[in-house]
Amino acid sequence: MTAYIDVDVRPILRAGGEPFSIIMDAVDRLAPGQGVRLIASFRPVPLLSVMARKGFAHTDRPLDGGDWEVLFSPLAAEDAGQEDAGAGLAFEQWPDPVVTLDNRELDPPEPMVRILAAAEELGPGETLSALLGREPIFLFPELEKRGFRWLGGFTPDGSTYQLSVRAPL
Numbered sequence: 001m002t003a004y005i006d007v008d009v010r011p012i013l014r015a016g017g018e019p020f021s022i023i024m025d026a027v028d029r030l031a032p033g034q035g036v037r038l039i040a041s042f043r044p045v046p047l048l049s050v051m052a053r054k055g056f057a058h059t060d061r062p063l064d065g066g067d068w069e070v071l072f073s074p075l076a077a078e079d080a081g082q083e084d085a086g087a088g089l090a091f092e093q094w095p096d097p098v099v100t101l102d103n104r105e106l107d108p109p110e111p112m113v114r115i116l117a118a119a120e121e122l123g124p125g126e127t128l129s130a131l132l133g134r135e136p137i138f139l140f141p142e143l144e145k146r147g148f149r150w151l152g153g154f155t156p157d158g159s160t161y162q163l164s165v166r167a168p169l
Contacts, residue, residue: 004037010067013041018135022159023047027054027072036072043068046140048154085113094166096105096153097129098122104133104160115165119148122167132161140161144153 007026009019019040025035035056038044046056047070056072063069099118103111109133116130116139135154143150143165152163 002033002035002071002084004035004043004071006037006039008039010039010041018158019152020047020135020154025156027051027056028072033041033074035071038068038070038072040070041062041066044070046137046152048094048134054152055102060125066099094127094164095125097127097164099128101130104131106133109138112136112142116142116146119167122165124167126166127166130163130165132163132166134163136163 005026007023009022012019012022021036023036027138030036036051043060043062049109051072052059055075057075058070058072060068060070076136099122101111101114101118103114104116111130114131118130122128135152140150147168149166149168150163154161154163
């Protein structure tokens with residue numbers, strides 16, 4: 001049976017913060033076989049694919065008041081590396097970006113608008129790269145609706161979110 005450490009990011013989200021680095025710090029501290037019990041004020045869809053790439057399966061359920069509990073359980077070694085449909089191929093297999101955007105200084109929703117417009121101009125299988133000042137959580141479902149795959153994460157210092165988007169083949 002998996003032992004879980006609890007990570008409640010609701011206070012961070014209520015304060016307008018980005019909890020991604022806190023979650024990743026918790027994941028980095030896990031002992032072999034341990035998982036994470038995440039409590040958030042929304043279903044963290046973008047995080048599901050990030051954790052899948054890190055070797056974790058998930059189960060989630062809504063809680064009272066609109067909050068969510070997500071259990072991230074380590075996959076068996078032979079299952080590790082399976083990708084979530086939203087994340088797509090492993091990053092190493094993607095071609096170099098044909099478009100690079102620096103959206104760090106733009107206010108929402110402009111980064112999302114620029115990325116979606118640039119993505120629509122990509123040829124089959126082409127990629128774009130974007131730098132953002134925050135995690136674009138509202139962009140992910142829009143990309144997926146349009147058939148695009150994405151990979152992303154914060155730089156080690158937490159100041160920039162790096163996003164790669166790949167057009168459908």
